[in-house]
Amino acid sequence: xxxxxxxxxxxxxxxxxxxxxxxxxxxxxxxxxxxxxxxxxxxxxxxxxxxxxxxxxxxxxxxxxxxxxxxxxxxxxxxxxxxxxxxxxxxxxxxxxxxxxxxxxxxxxxxxxxxxxxxxxxxxxxxxxxxxxxxxxxxxxxxxxxxxxxxxxxxxxxxxxxxxxxxxxxxxxxxxxxxxxxxxxxxxxxxxxxxxxxxxxxxxxxxxxxxxxxxxxxxxxxxxxxxxxxxxxxxxxxxxxxxxxxxxxxxxxx
Amino acid sequence: xxxxxxxxxxxxxxxxxxxxxxxxxxxxxxxxxxxxxxxxxxxxxxxxxxxxxxxxxxxxxxxxxxxxxxxxxxxxxxxxxxxxxxxxxxxxxxxxxxxxxxxxxxxxxxxxxxxxxxxxxxxxxxxxxxxxxxxxxxxxxxxxxxxxxxxxxxxxxxxxxxxxxxxxxxxxxxxxxxxxxxxxxxxxxxxxxxxxxx
Numbered sequence: 001x002x003x004x005x006x007x008x009x010x011x012x013x014x015x016x017x018x019x020x021x022x023x024x025x026x027x028x029x030x031x032x033x034x035x036x037x038x039x040x041x042x043x044x045x046x047x048x049x050x051x052x053x054x055x056x057x058x059x060x061x062x063x064x065x066x067x068x069x070x071x072x073x074x075x076x077x078x079x080x081x082x083x084x085x086x087x088x089x090x091x092x093x094x095x096x097x098x099x100x101x102x103x104x105x106x107x108x109x110x111x112x113x114x115x116x117x118x119x120x121x122x123x124x125x126x127x128x129x130x131x132x133x134x135x136x137x138x139x140x141x142x143x144x145x146x147x148x149x150x151x152x153x154x155x156x157x158x159x160x161x162x163x164x165x166x167x168x169x170x171x172x173x174x175x176x177x178x179x180x181x182x183x184x185x186x187x188x189x190x191x192x193x194x195x196x197x198x199x200x201x202x203x204x205x206x207x208x209x210x211x212x213x214x215x216x217x218x219x220x221x222x223x224x225x226x227x228x229x230x231x232x233x234x235x236x237x238x239x240x241x242x243x244x245x246x247x248x249x250x251x252x253x254x
Numbered sequence: 255x256x257x258x259x260x261x262x263x264x265x266x267x268x269x270x271x272x273x274x275x276x277x278x279x280x281x282x283x284x285x286x287x288x289x290x291x292x293x294x295x296x297x298x299x300x301x302x303x304x305x306x307x308x309x310x311x312x313x314x315x316x317x318x319x320x321x322x323x324x325x326x327x328x329x330x331x332x333x334x335x336x337x338x339x340x341x342x343x344x345x346x347x348x349x350x351x352x353x354x355x356x357x358x359x360x361x362x363x364x365x366x367x368x369x370x371x372x373x374x375x376x377x378x379x380x381x382x383x384x385x386x387x388x389x390x391x392x393x394x395x396x397x398x399x400x401x402x403x404x405x406x407x408x409x410x411x412x413x414x415x416x417x418x419x420x421x422x423x424x425x426x427x428x429x430x431x432x433x434x435x436x437x438x439x440x441x442x443x444x445x446x447x448x449x450x451x452x
Contacts, residue, residue: 062447063284066440070280073439077432078273085266093258100255115321119314123307123427130306132423145339230323231435238431242424243265247258254256 077235080227084236088223092240095204095221096247102202103252105174109140110201112163112192113180116234118144120180120206124241128248135249140178143167143192163192173200178241181205182233184212184224193217206240208233272420272429279416283436286396286414290437291444293368293394300332301363301393303355304372305380307427309336311372311398311434318438327442333362335384355384365392372434373397374426376404376417385411398433400426 099109109128111121121142128140143166144150153162167177177196179189184207196203197218204221207214211224225236276283290300300319302312312334319332335358336342345354359369369388373381376399388395389411396414397406403417418429 059288062444063281063288066284066287066443067280069440069443070283070436071277073436074273074276074280074432078270078277081266081269081273085263089259089262092262096258097255115317116314116323119310119317122310122313126307126310127424231432231439235428235431235435238428239266239269242428243262246265246424247261250258250261251255 073232076227076229077232080225080232080236081239084225084240088240091221091223092243092247095223096244096251098202098220099176099204099244100248100251102174102176103138103248107172107174107176107202108170109138109176109178110143110163110167110171110196111140111178111180112143112166112189114144114186114188117180117182117186117237118142120234120237120241121178123238124178124245127242127245131245131249136252138248138252141170160187160191162188164188164195167192167195167199167201171196171199171201175199176202176204178204179206179214180237180241181212181214182208182230182237184209184214190214190217193219204244206237208237268420268422269425269428272418272425273432275419276429276432282414282416283433284440286416287437287440288444289394289414290368290396291441291448293366294330294441295445295448296366298331298366298368298394299364300330300368300370301335301359301388302332302370302372303335303358303381303384305336305378307423308372308374308430309334311427311430312336312370314431315370315372315434315438318434322438324439328445330441335359335362352379353383355380356387359384359387359391359393363388363391363393367391367393368396369393370396370434371398372430374400374418374423376401376406382406382409382411385409396437398430 111124113121121144125140125142128138131137143163149166150162153165177193179193181189190213193203193205203219205214205217205219206223208225208227211222214222223240225233227233227236302315304312313336316332316334319330322329335355342354345351363369369385371381371384382405385395385397386409395412397412398416399406400418400420403415406412407415416433418426420426
């Protein structure tokens with residue numbers, strides 16, 4: 001089974017778009033069968049009571065297979081976190097100190113990413129802004145939140161410029177750029193980092209696999225999660241940014 | 255500045271037990287996958303919701319199902335009820351903001367759909383009301399929550415209640431991310447078997 005990250009899917013889409021319209025429609029039908037006028041869509045919307053809870057021995061065997069698979073994935077992420085606790089400790093501490101200094105100097109944090117990683121950017125921003133009881137609120141903004149700006153730039157220029165243009169408009173030298181990409185290769189994330197570097201921002205990147213192009217992006221701090229699974233990468237990246245936030249709080253309190 | 259290295263070690267250590275607890279809960283996760291697959295197979299749509307940080311998770315769940323990360327997996331209909339800032343800010347200034355998701359569930363939910371609510375606070379009024387509305391409409395209800403499930407469990411509105419054993423909202427979130435990744439991936443095991451058998 002081949003995997004693709006949240007941010008390398010555009011390559012696949014481009015490949016599909018070079019084919020004939022008919023082929024494309026066929027592919028879309030296969031990918032999005034629910035878009036077709038399917039006969040299986042219930043007009044009374046009432047399949048619930050027709051499905052027995054227990055469908056016999058075959059069903060139980062499948063359930064057991066899925067239980068094992070779930071347990072295996074849960075153990076995988078626990079092991080991955082333990083590995084990262086050692087591998088990333090020094091860099092996490094150094095990055096948190098640098099971020100704390102920027103916040104203390106009035107800096108803001110700009111967060112960005114695509115797909116699932118855009119929701120991570122949102123999670124980071126809300127964590128810093130609204131840390132809950134006892135936490136110190138710190139200014140952070142998720143750049144993908146602004147649908148008007150996203151669609152205007154994507155429609156009029158290209159999707160590659162979305163985050164870079166926002167940084168060009170808002171960023172000041174004391175600020176920070178925080179970008180997430182499981183592949184490390186998202187063009188708009190790399191372009192935003194180039195813009196941020198040119199403006200003197202502190203640059204922090206989260207990537208997966210071998211770090212991809214983010215390795216050569218000249219970032220101040222780069223956290224690479226070395227896993228073959230895009231899902232385990234995202235889960236570990238969540239821990240990385242949660243721990244970074246916690247350390248920034250500790251650093252500012254100390 | 256203080257030496258941060260001990261804080262790094264402590265933060266990672268705090269994640270170990272709640273992470274391993276998901277291994278123990280694997281049978282519950284598997285049953286939730288089966289229930290969700292049955293609904294998808296019958297044409298159901300997933301409605302995801304959460305407040306604050308979990309709003310980002312609701313959006314993540316929706317894109318996970320709608321635009322699969324693994325090539326060849328079929329896309330499934332999923333909608334985040336937390337993704338509309340204009341609508342939600344309108345609700346926030348309405349008579350009772352805690353009705354936000356319940357109102358959306360009543361507008362968009364159809365019998366046969368799936369309601370997936372995410373919260374580190376099982377006492378959240380907005381989440382409890384949304385599940386009550388979903389149950390009443392005949393949706394399958396799946397909750398990702400924390401602790402012992404608290405009020406959500408007591409309400410009796412949840413078909414599949416998956417809880418993370420931690421009081422740290424960030425640790426809860428991280429285990430939830432693994433949980434919904436697994437729900438997405440393994441729903442397909444049941445769907446593929448049904449397609450194969452059909």
